[in-house]
Amino acid sequence: MIHQYQDIQKSVSISADVCVVGSGAGGATVAKELREAGYQVVLIEEGGYFDTKDYRTDDTIWSTTHLYRDAGATAIVGKPSIMYAEGRCLGGSTTVNGGMCWRTPEKIMKRWQWEKRMTDFSPQKMDRYFSRAEGIINASPIIPEAINRDSQLLKLGAEKAGYEVRANLRSAKTCVGANMCVMGCPTGAKQSTLQSYIPLYLNNGGEVYTNCRVQRVVTKRGRAIGVDGYFVDPITKKRMHKFKVRSKVVVVSCGAVQTPALLMKSGIKSESKLLGKNLITHPNAKVLAVFDEPVYAWKGVNQGFQITEFFEEGILMAVNFAPPSIAALALPHELPNPMQILKDEFHHMVMGAALIEDTSRGQVRVGPMGTVLPFYNLNSWDFERAVRAVSLLTEVFFKAGARKCYLPFTGMPEIQSIDEIPKIFEKNLKPKDIELMTVHIMGTAQMGGDPKRSVINTHGEFHGVKGLFVADASVFPTSIGVNPQLTIMALATRTAEYIANQFRQYL
Amino acid sequence: MTKRERSQSGKRYRIPRRVARILIALSHALVDEPDVLQIKNRNAEFLRRCNMMLAEFQPLVRFSLILGILFFDRCTFLFFGFGLHRFVNLSLPDQKKYIDRWMHSRVSLFCEIIVGIRGLIMTAYFAHRDVWSYLSYDPNKHIEERVALRQRLLESVSSPVSGEEL
Numbered sequence: 001m002i003h004q005y006q007d008i009q010k011s012v013s014i015s016a017d018v019c020v021v022g023s024g025a026g027g028a029t030v031a032k033e034l035r036e037a038g039y040q041v042v043l044i045e046e047g048g049y050f051d052t053k054d055y056r057t058d059d060t061i062w063s064t065t066h067l068y069r070d071a072g073a074t075a076i077v078g079k080p081s082i083m084y085a086e087g088r089c090l091g092g093s094t095t096v097n098g099g100m101c102w103r104t105p106e107k108i109m110k111r112w113q114w115e116k117r118m119t120d121f122s123p124q125k126m127d128r129y130f131s132r133a134e135g136i137i138n139a140s141p142i143i144p145e146a147i148n149r150d151s152q153l154l155k156l157g158a159e160k161a162g163y164e165v166r167a168n169l170r171s172a173k174t175c176v177g178a179n180m181c182v183m184g185c186p187t188g189a190k191q192s193t194l195q196s197y198i199p200l201y202l203n204n205g206g207e208v209y210t211n212c213r214v215q216r217v218v219t220k221r222g223r224a225i226g227v228d229g230y231f232v233d234p235i236t237k238k239r240m241h242k243f244k245v246r247s248k249v250v251v252v253s254c255g256a257v258q259t260p261a262l263l264m265k266s267g268i269k270s271e272s273k274l275l276g277k278n279l280i281t282h283p284n285a286k287v288l289a290v291f292d293e294p295v296y297a298w299k300g301v302n303q304g305f306q307i308t309e310f311f312e313e314g315i316l317m318a319v320n321f322a323p324p325s326i327a328a329l330a331l332p333h334e335l336p337n338p339m340q341i342l343k344d345e346f347h348h349m350v351m352g353a354a355l356i357e358d359t360s361r362g363q364v365r366v367g368p369m370g371t372v373l374p375f376y377n378l379n380s381w382d383f384e385r386a387v388r389a390v391s392l393l394t395e396v397f398f399k400a401g402a403r404k405c406y407l408p409f410t411g412m413p414e415i416q417s418i419d420e421i422p423k424i425f426e427k428n429l430k431p432k433d434i435e436l437m438t439v440h441i442m443g444t445a446q447m448g449g450d451p452k453r454s455v456i457n458t459h460g461e462f463h464g465v466k467g468l469f470v471a472d473a474s475v476f477p478t479s480i481g482v483n484p485q486l487t488i489m490a491l492a493t494r495t496a497e498y499i500a501n502q503f504r505q506y507l
Numbered sequence: 508m509t510k511r512e513r514s515q516s517g518k519r520y521r522i523p524r525r526v527a528r529i530l531i532a533l534s535h536a537l538v539d540e541p542d543v544l545q546i547k548n549r550n551a552e553f554l555r556r557c558n559m560m561l562a563e564f565q566p567l568v569r570f571s572l573i574l575g576i577l578f579f580d581r582c583t584f585l586f587f588g589f590g591l592h593r594f595v596n597l598s599l600p601d602q603k604k605y606i607d608r609w610m611h612s613r614v615s616l617f618c619e620i621i622v623g624i625r626g627l628i629m630t631a632y633f634a635h636r637d638v639w640s641y642l643s644y645d646p647n648k649h650i651e652e653r654v655a656l657r658q659r660l661l662e663s664v665s666s667p668v669s670g671e672e673l
Contacts, residue, residue, distance in 0.1 A: 064630070079615075236519055325631075329630060339538050368567060
């Protein structure tokens with residue numbers, strides 16, 4: 001049953017076996033698996049409950065303010081400052097992501113095994129967890145006819161340049177390409193946790209509380225014993241009735257920014273002092289290519305292909321559609337008259353994104369008034385790769401027939417031909433000159449076998465706090481270089497299995 | 508009256524009036540709105556959207572942004588050529604020049620502030636339906652078609668829909 005804000009008339013106090021905070025890729029997975037194993041689970045979500053029929057695809061502000069944290073406009077402070085977006089609604093970021101499904105690359109798993117004593121993280125041992133998650137969210141290829149023109153142009157350009165391209169796997173059932181994934185799928189095709197894990201959890205008698213902000217994880221003598229929080233009025237944002245859960249196990253799945261912040265606010269400290277550190281952003285740089293032919297990027301499936309040629313270098317490239325409000329934001333601010341540019345070129349635009357598997361590390365801090373502040377500076381190695389990735393992406397677009405490309409660099413807003421690409425490298429750009437954004441934050445409660453070098457153990461349990469688990473992207477010790485949804489789900493499935501098997505020790 | 512009723516009858520966040528005036532002036536200077544574009548309730552709708560977004564921000568972040576907007580409005584004297592006039596009282600060409608100075612300032616804080624403000628304004632302004640119509644962007648018809656198509660696909664798996672329909 002879903003308890004929404006309007007159903008709550010007084011303070012709530014509950015006892016349960018497991019309390020899960022956050023309903024995204026990690027939280028919903030743990031909740032569903034443990035409920036299915038017969039445990040009494042309470043799933044808590046800070047955002048509201050909005051289903052397919054509620055999404056307003058013609059109102060981007062409604063979507064950003066109802067489905068995203070901070071209206072999708074949170075900044076990571078640093079050089080450069082990076083915009084990031086994460087979901088805050090039932091289903092978490094899976095409600096507003098593109099639904100890409102890629103397993104953790106082998107090279108990453110090997111690093112985790114060697115460097116972090118995560119000996120069980122081989123592709124073979126993780127296979128059953130990945131398979132289980134893939135089955136539930138229906139990770140599958142896109143119907144070829146539903147692929148839109150912008151994806152076809154990316155593929156065409158990559159093939160002409162001789163670069164390897166792969167068709168994306170997405171969590172969708174009969175997706176016909178409404179291309180509103182980031183505003184909430186209006187057809188119900190995308191298998192966010194709201195369409196997959198949460199219904200299964202509810203069908204098994206699971207309980208969900210929405211509009212409920214957890215203030216702190218309660219611990220007693222080195223054990224997690226529950227959470228305290230309050231309901232938030234979705235309109236006025238006022239603090240309403242209190243909320244209290246007492247449970248044997250607490251699973252925190254609030255994402256890589258909010259999870260460490262919640263634990264820090266709760267006074268929980270990591271022996272390694274790494275809680276909140278190791279912030280990885282997997283940033284992406286946008287290139288807006290303009291073609292002579294009309295593209296109508298909103299007609300067709302989001303992200304049909306990815307260019308994987310440079311994956312070993314940590315570069316992944318794809319295209320994505322952005323409505324006018326986001327496209328206007330992505331235009332270089334030095335260009336005059338964005339209205340005229342969009343009037344003339346919006347239907348001819350392809351928005352490309354180059355993702356960088358970053359080696360830079362930032363941290364999450366809790367500031368005055370409980371403000372959660374992420375900090376991150378891009379190092380020169382990552383910056384060089386970001387510049388290279390942008391140049392490669394512009395090359396692909398020019399090969400596909402683009403007549404110009406808008407670049408994410410201050411002081412170099414556009415280039416008109418493939419011959420101008422070397423100018424990017426002649427410009428003496430600095431990290432502060434690049435505009436980046438991200439939706440893949442990771443690493444702030446890193447997993448590992450050594451308590452001195454990690455925050456949680458290889459089962460997802462906090463080193464030194466019994467019964468406190470973390471199940472989201474904050475557990476990744478390094479950037480994984482691909483879309484993180486499936487890795488989060490697989491690790492969460494594994495954590496849930498461990499909790500179910502070992503539950504007696506938490507009684 | 509229950510606590511919930513009291514809360515719902517309470518006030519939503521509202522942008523202070525003096526800040527609203529600066530945001531409207533900034534939107535004109537940043538967007539270059541063509542004369543042919545007639546937006547219904549332009550300023551009210553624009554501010555409503557800004558309000559909705561600001562209401563979602565963390566209080567300290569919102570406070571900092573508002574402070575940044577006021578600072579931007581008052582600090583024309585930091586740059587040569589604008590006298591002691593506030594931003595809102597400058598002519599449109601001067602407003603554009605002033606914004607440009609902030610964008611290209613050597614003080615990174617100035618750049619951060621104006622980029623943040625620009626982000627808010629662009630997002631709020633370009634989300635208006637009349638602007639979408641002007642740009643000939645109308646996703647609703649496309650989405651309605653796709654919703655119906657998916658429904659048909661789900662209902663009749665035995666008679667597959669042709670590729671042309673997609």
